[in-house]
Amino acid sequence: MPRVRLVDVAQRAGVSMKTVSNVVHNHPHVAPELRARVQAVIDDLGYRPNLTARRLATGRTGMIALAMPEIDHPYFAELSRRIAEEATRRGYRVLIEQTLSQDDAEHAVLRDREEGLVDGVIFQPVRMGTLEIARLDHDTPLVLLGESASPVTTDHVMIDNVAAARDAVRHLLALGRTRVAFAAVVADDITGSTNRRLVGYQEALVEADAPLTPDLVFSSPDFSPEGGAASVRRAIDTGVAFDALLCRDDKFALGALKALADAGLRVPEDVAVIGWDDTQLASYTSPTLTSVSPDKTALAEVALELLLERIGGHQGPGRHRIVPHTIAVRQSAPYR
Amino acid sequence: MPRVRLVDVAQRAGVSMKTVSNVVHNHPHVAPELRARVQAVIDDLGYRPNLTARRLATGRTGMIALAMPEIDHPYFAELSRRIAEEATRRGYRVLIEQTLSQDDAEHAVLRDREEGLVDGVIFQPVRMGTLEIARLDHDTPLVLLGESASPVTTDHVMIDNVAAARDAVRHLLALGRTRVAFAAVVADDITGSTNRRLVGYQEALVEADAPLTPDLVFSSPDFSPEGGAASVRRAIDTGVAFDALLCRDDKFALGALKALADAGLRVPEDVAVIGWDDTQLASYTSPTLTSVSPDKTALAEVALELLLERIGGHQGPGRHRIVPHTIAVRQSAPYR
DNA sequence: CTGAAAGCGCTAACAA
DNA sequence: TTGTTAGCGCTTTCAG
Numbered sequence: 201m202p203r204v205r206l207v208d209v210a211q212r213a214g215v216s217m218k219t220v221s222n223v224v225h226n227h228p229h230v231a232p233e234l235r236a237r238v239q240a241v242i243d244d245l246g247y248r249p250n251l252t253a254r255r256l257a258t259g260r261t262g263m264i265a266l267a268m269p270e271i272d273h274p275y276f277a278e279l280s281r282r283i284a285e286e287a288t289r290r291g292y293r294v295l296i297e298q299t300l301s302q303d304d305a306e307h308a309v310l311r312d313r314e315e316g317l318v319d320g321v322i323f324q325p326v327r328m329g330t331l332e333i334a335r336l337d338h339d340t341p342l343v344l345l346g347e348s349a350s351p352v353t354t355d356h357v358m359i360d361n362v363a364a365a366r367d368a369v370r371h372l373l374a375l376g377r378t379r380v381a382f383a384a385v386v387a388d389d390i391t392g393s394t395n396r397r398l399v400g401y402q403e404a405l406v407e408a409d410a411p412l413t414p415d416l417v418f419s420s421p422d423f424s425p426e427g428g429a430a431s432v433r434r435a436i437d438t439g440v441a442f443d444a445l446l447c448r449d450d451k452f453a454l455g456a457l458k459a460l461a462d463a464g465l466r467v468p469e470d471v472a473v474i475g476w477d478d479t480q481l482a483s484y485t486s487p488t489l490t491s492v493s494p495d496k497t498a499l500a501e502v503a504l505e506l507l508l509e510r511i512g513g514h515q516g517p518g519r520h521r522i523v524p525h526t527i528a529v530r531q532s533a534p535y536r
Numbered sequence: 537m538p539r540v541r542l543v544d545v546a547q548r549a550g551v552s553m554k555t556v557s558n559v560v561h562n563h564p565h566v567a568p569e570l571r572a573r574v575q576a577v578i579d580d581l582g583y584r585p586n587l588t589a590r591r592l593a594t595g596r597t598g599m600i601a602l603a604m605p606e607i608d609h610p611y612f613a614e615l616s617r618r619i620a621e622e623a624t625r626r627g628y629r630v631l632i633e634q635t636l637s638q639d640d641a642e643h644a645v646l647r648d649r650e651e652g653l654v655d656g657v658i659f660q661p662v663r664m665g666t667l668e669i670a671r672l673d674h675d676t677p678l679v680l681l682g683e684s685a686s687p688v689t690t691d692h693v694m695i696d697n698v699a700a701a702r703d704a705v706r707h708l709l710a711l712g713r714t715r716v717a718f719a720a721v722v723a724d725d726i727t728g729s730t731n732r733r734l735v736g737y738q739e740a741l742v743e744a745d746a747p748l749t750p751d752l753v754f755s756s757p758d759f760s761p762e763g764g765a766a767s768v769r770r771a772i773d774t775g776v777a778f779d780a781l782l783c784r785d786d787k788f789a790l791g792a793l794k795a796l797a798d799a800g801l802r803v804p805e806d807v808a809v810i811g812w813d814d815t816q817l818a819s820y821t822s823p824t825l826t827s828v829s830p831d832k833t834a835l836a837e838v839a840l841e842l843l844l845e846r847i848g849g850h851q852g853p854g855r856h857r858i859v860p861h862t863i864a865v866r867q868s869a870p871y872r
Numbered sequence: 873c874t875g876a877a878a879g880c881g882c883t884a885a886c887a888a
Numbered sequence: 889t890t891g892t893t894a895g896c897g898c899t900t901t902c903a904g
Binding site (some may be wrong): 249266271274277280285311315361461483484486 | 621650
């Protein structure tokens with residue numbers, strides 16, 4: 201806590217609080233020489249405005265909450281970094297909330313803003329449905345991230361998962377592959393993203409007249425690399441033939457690479473593999489991993505832009521923004 | 537911003553603000569029936585205390601700042617997660633500050649607390665020396681993380697890097713390896729941790745009478761996996777003989793695994809490899825990576841404990857806490 | 873262009 | 889056990 205207050209500076213400088221405030225805020229209408237004197241006192245005393253008091257007076261906190269399922273998940277960590285950078289650039293601080301995909305934590309996120317803690321919230325929901333969010337979200341600046349179905353009343357930014365999956369499968373087919381598998385669907389996956397990706401996967405196969413059979417869609421008990429590996433191993437063991445593999449995310453792809461290597465299958469010669477999220481992991485594997493790459497920087501920029509517009513008073517129905525994606529081509533599924 | 541205030545509730549319930557406050561805070565001395573009535577009004581009106589106002593009144597913010605070089609670096613991300621969890625458990629929120637190892641950002645970190653933004657700071661410095669920090673740190677709750685040399689006036693928590701490196705090398709020697717290399721020293725590394733690890737590495741070699749020659753210590757231009765890979769590749773190309781490799785961190789180890797594989801060397805048969813930090817990466821590689829494992833949970837717990845003691849008024853000289861480390865043994869350097 | 877004073881919403885010391 | 893009231897430090901009309 202700072203010892204020295206605005207009033208102390210005013211007293212010492214022999215001026216009013218307002219004048220000091222004007223100097224602090226670089227307001228124009230202060231005589232240059234007065235300004236210099238006040239500034240000198242500020243420096244001398246080491247005065248720092250108390251932000252909490254300022255907030256109470258202004259009603260603006262200058263903070264946004266960033267609510268992510270897990271901050272150490274590579275994708276969320278990378279996205280969080282971009283958001284933190286963008287927020288800093290725009291003069292906001294970031295309060296981090298880790299929901300761990302828990303219901304109560306997700307509800308708490310939306311409560312924060314009602315408590316005047318933050319000016320707005322960027323939220324990647326997992327458990328809460330869009331209806332539920334819409335019901336709780338009254339007039340609060342809130343931007344949703346991720347693949348949940350489209351809430352009408354809330355701003356939302358994401359990539360086109362269907363198109364991205366389609367692009368990935370097309371890339372595999374262009375490599376001359378014919379039997380493209382998908383790893384994997386997860387039992388209690390309530391995020392919706394897997395489904396969207398599966399739709400794109402199917403569309404691309406249908407459009408190319410490629411085989412689309414249930415045994416090509418693997419399933420995993422959880423989202424771990426081990427789960428992904430197990431799903432691939434099972435497919436191999438049961439004699440499912442496939443020469444290409446689209447993974448739901450990079451973690452599954454890691455597991456898949458391992459399972460394929462263990463089975464003596466070469467990547468990409470025997471099986472071409474594409475991951476999803478284009479996390480740092482993708483550059484670290486061997487072979488390096490081709491991955492669907494959401495434009496994380498754009499995601500961050502657009503999310504902040506929408507949020508700041510809301511904070512600035514923008515009213516209106518929820519806006520949907522689709523940001524670009526690319527296929528980051530690496531060794532596991534090279535150009536042909 | 538909440539529309540409904542404490543005074544509104546009081547008015548509506550026909551009681552004083554103090555009574556409402558008592559109910560909100562679960563203070564004991566309120567007639568049960570009165571409490572119920574007030575609670576009903578609170579629920580009815582949807583009253584949420586304004587935290588900013590509370591802060592101004594109490595002087596406590598209930599927030600701590602966590603200042604990390606990069607929030608998407610696997611080690612920092614995993615450590616941040618633990619700290620965030622521990623903070624939540626203790627009723628604190630976490631304000632994230634990403635310094636990107638920049639001077640000005642690191643200075644800003646220490647300024648925050650002077651502005652009454654947070655009650656304390658947990659800080660992993662990179663650029664700022666301990667002297668500089670000590671000079672700026674007056675009576676502020678501050679806990680340092682990481683390997684910087686020991687500041688006398690500031691609390692500090694870390695693992696024993698020298699001992700950990702020694703343990704890792706001993707593990708390699710116990711495997712029957714004789715020529716243990718180190719990857720890698722980085723040109724402008726100002727963190728000090730590499731040096732500590734190098735000291736332990738040397739100590740263990742000396743104590744075992746194993747060869748300790750300059751060509752066994754590789755060097756890399758930067759901290760990337762590519763840098764690590766390049767350093768290993770160069771060693772192989774120049775005919776340096778080694779059958780074990782201690783890496784400065786998991787990222788270097790990833791690069792090393794790749795370089796070794798490219799050179800046709802098998803891990804661990806030809807070269808046993810140990811990483812550092814025991815990040816998620818270590819479980820995802822193939823072969824899986826043995827890694828020096830700082831007890832991140834302990835790091836987080838101790839850091840918060842020290843910080844909260846300071847926040848609670850603890851005075852006194854800087855305390856140093858060493859938390860445990862282990863060697864997380866996996867395939868790249870198994871048990872013998 | 874500068875000063876005085878009324879809040880922002882809550883807490884806590886002091887009364888009752 | 890409950891009510892009154894004076895701040896917390898800053899911003900911001902509104903006078904001067």
